Amino acid sequence: MGLVNLLFGRPLASSEDQGQRITPTQGVPTFGLDALSSAAYGPEAALTILLFLGLAGVRYVVPLTGAVIILLLIVYFSYRQTIAAYPSGGGSYTVAKENLGPGAGLLAAAALMIDYLLNVAVGISAGIGALVSAVPSLQKHTLLLCLVVLAILSIVNLRGVREAGSAFLAPTYLFVGTLGVVILIGLFRVIMTGGHPHALVPPPPPPAATEAVGLWLLLRAFASGCTALTGVEAVSNGVQAFREPVIPAAHKTLSTIVLILTGLLAGIAALVYYYGIAATDPGQPGYQSVLSMVTAAVAGKGVLYGLTMFSVLLVLCLSANTSFADFPRLCRAVAIDNYLPHSLTARGRRLVYSQGIWVLTILAAILLIVFGGVTDRLIPLFAVGAFLAFTLSQAGMVAHWWRNHGSAHHILINGIGAVATGITVLVIASAKFTEGAWVVVLLIPAVILLMTRVHRHYELVAREIEAKGRPIPRSNLPPIVIVPIESWNAVTEKTLRFAMTLSGEVQGVHIACDEDDSITAEWQSVVAGPAQEAGFPVPRLITLHSPYRMVLQPVVDYVLKVEKENRHRVVAVAIATMMERHWYHYFLHNQRGEALTAMLLLRGDRRINIINVPWYLLA
């Protein structure tokens, strides 16, 4: 247990729950890393689409970012309301299920699960991608590095939600701090130069325009920019992770995240506009990220540049943490409703839903391994799930206010949110359909199907094992106890002795492979004779010949025969089980006790029970 304690921390009692809850300060890294890190790739994604417009594209950055920020604020106000209405954790699943029905709930759940999983793989691989492009000698270790980051994230999260919040506090605020300083310096220069700042490191000139401005292109740029919003729903899912009173704490966390994100998005957009920075083609050799160009233009390639770039790649790696905080909670909510395995509802030693963390880790590791740690091709799949969940959650809230006679103000906010995110889903899905979003469109129904099958099974089982409530003590006959005997020894004697305390009807079954293999003499002198003398019921010895030298099959057949012949009786098979002291003694003893137990359980019936009488070898 030493290593386990060191790695995962000492077990926490259920009563320590309150002490494990987090403050808003810890809430920002816990739930906000996904949203905040998107400041690093949201503007970049939009600008990459605008690349086709050449220099003219840069002009559209400001209105596009404005639209994204407006959508962000709509979503923000909607989720504030959701948090207040569902203080016990109003994830999209819960809200959609309770207000729009189980189908909508499952749709939201499936969409979010896929989104969270992709977030882990893409976030880690983006961070490591930035690292290896800065230090090319690490290129060949890409996958290993990705898996190391995944392992760190998963261990920290298995240590508990508070540990994760504390551990990732520093990188989060380093990221916000350095980027904030860059933006402030930049804006100061913009103002001082009357809107014509001089770039310390001039960005590469924008390419020639290859497309004219059109609605479709702008919509696609908008859809790409919207990836900046993923992760905003995270807080509403994890309200119960906060210290009491939970609602103000959750509100404060969400407000902080959205405020910072808005500031970063607006600041970056302004600098891009005034410094005239166009994206570079990610597939081409001269590629440089937008944030790198902005920082270099404002601050040159000095210490601040290095620190900012380092914090960006750190935060990209850690953006997966939001998934680790929310995915297990989502799975738990779904599993409580019997749509996923019940083990996902159990809290582990550190009061987190450990099973969900393991599942997420394993699935993400598989994704990373399959894609060799380079998940660029997964990026288009992203955001569809998140926005689908947004839409269902907002629509659910509209229904919620309607049913509970909420104010028109409430309905309006959530309604605008639903419409805006709904349109965004359509734009994203159609803009990115051929690039890979179709995979998500196929995956979601598959996940829903799986969940409904799980649900059906649990319902059938629940009906099957429903308590009958009939009084148990009745004058039931004791079972017929069958004792398979391989050879006569102290183990046999012990097993028989125990069997005879359980029932007056004991049968010894001996399998004889050879003609002269018999234990009749021992049986008579040790069992049957003394029983007769003492006036006890006399146990029977059955000897079965096995011409094909099978030892277990005849026993199983005999037990089934006895069970069939005694329709109103219960049968118990008492099996002597040798327990070796050392694992390397395994090959020295036949494992017939275990094998017979397994065969009887597999081929057996409800009226056959199995008694293991262990013999602990001293040798």
Add this chain to the structure above:
Amino acid sequence: MGLVNLLFGRPLASSEDQGQRITPTQGVPTFGLDALSSAAYGPEAALTILLFLGLAGVRYVVPLTGAVIILLLIVYFSYRQTIAAYPSGGGSYTVAKENLGPGAGLLAAAALMIDYLLNVAVGISAGIGALVSAVPSLQKHTLLLCLVVLAILSIVNLRGVREAGSAFLAPTYLFVGTLGVVILIGLFRVIMTGGHPHALVPPPPPPAATEAVGLWLLLRAFASGCTALTGVEAVSNGVQAFREPVIPAAHKTLSTIVLILTGLLAGIAALVYYYGIAATDPGQPGYQSVLSMVTAAVAGKGVLYGLTMFSVLLVLCLSANTSFADFPRLCRAVAIDNYLPHSLTARGRRLVYSQGIWVLTILAAILLIVFGGVTDRLIPLFAVGAFLAFTLSQAGMVAHWWRNHGSAHHILINGIGAVATGITVLVIASAKFTEGAWVVVLLIPAVILLMTRVHRHYELVAREIEAKGRPIPRSNLPPIVIVPIESWNAVTEKTLRFAMTLSGEVQGVHIACDEDDSITAEWQSVVAGPAQEAGFPVPRLITLHSPYRMVLQPVVDYVLKVEKENRHRVVAVAIATMMERHWYHYFLHNQRGEALTAMLLLRGDRRINIINVPWYLLA
């Protein structure tokens, strides 16, 4: 079972044993392939050493082969006597053990086991080596081809000893036939030309001499030539595989093998001498095997040449069959004496000792894989084991005759055998020590150590589980039955109902992870209340709180506590076990029944028994 029957044949009843036994005709391929195939490499091995003498070396072929044949005949007569004296299977192990003591027996067994294992790897790899040097495009599949041959040999042998004898009949007689024809033609030409035959394909000229003739070189050549004798002991080990009367059948088989081998060795030596054929260096490009040169010189490179070469490589591949016939018998003899796992003594579905075949297959596969199918480096290890076993077996026979007042004639034959093979062991071991024979010298004590450890364990166990013979029926109290209850349902009710038929003392143990988790009401209405009314002993409900949410550990602790507090009672834990109908439902139900069983068996004690009450899910 369809595939299993197709692959391994229908199960054979023990009573079918006689029908499965073999005739001398089948005995030659079964036990003789190792010995006969050595006609292909024994002379070659000797000639390769004589290479250093240049043309002069060829002159020494005849006296050297003569010496080898004399040794062969000594060994032959010795083993004839052994067969007659030990008709139940007088392998070197048995003879050495019974006459020289267990230590000598184990030494012989260890040496032979290593020899048999090497024979499989080296034989297959030599055959496939000949194949790929004839068809170079197969070179890259060397390992795969080796493993395929190994699989075929192991399947055929698992089908029974008679099947193996019949299957390998044709290749054996093809080999003897083609090589016999070549020798006869060659000798005819030698006689017709007055000792100066004309080679149809002249052999390459011998290289210049690099060493002078010396005793050490001749001894080394003799030691190499002696590899032709390995496998001669095989028949004596497997006397019981023959039809009754076994002794004449075994004698006839051994005589046939030795007669053929003598003829082949003498014939090849004569042709080598008269055609003036020197070996070519196996490491060099122009390498050609001695048999290939002899055949080409006598018969040209026509159909007969192709057929002969084909039969040689076939027989090399199949020479491993001798090991498959003998290794399992040897292991069985050793296991009966408790020096190896008892499972090696069990006869499988086809009346062969299947476990030994599996062990040999797995070990040989590992050797082949480790060496990539090219086992040249293992060849020097070879023959040490075989000759060591020869020597011990002969020496054992001397002691046998001495003790049983055998005739001087008997003692003399076995005595000469012992001395001759003993000297050969020393020559081989010292000549090949640095080439790798030291590995065998280290391996043999390691194997012996392992066998004595196994023996010690079995002795301790036998003493431990020795039957006490005390009368079993006594007025023992029934056990205290503990029923762990996770939640109240029909499964719980069934388990409790069964427990209450076994004993008046039943305790329900409920683990409560939450404050409000209680089953007191159900217990009172379904169990305790009705029991009180009916005047039955009232079972107790124990509720244990688990602040750390562990479910199984508190149950185990409680059971151990009850066991400790009731020194003279036996405890039984009745565990409800959910049996899923489909494997893919595994994740949907906790496996706590199985886990608790395992934990109790591992941490439990002699007075704790485990009762599995299975519930077969219909869903």
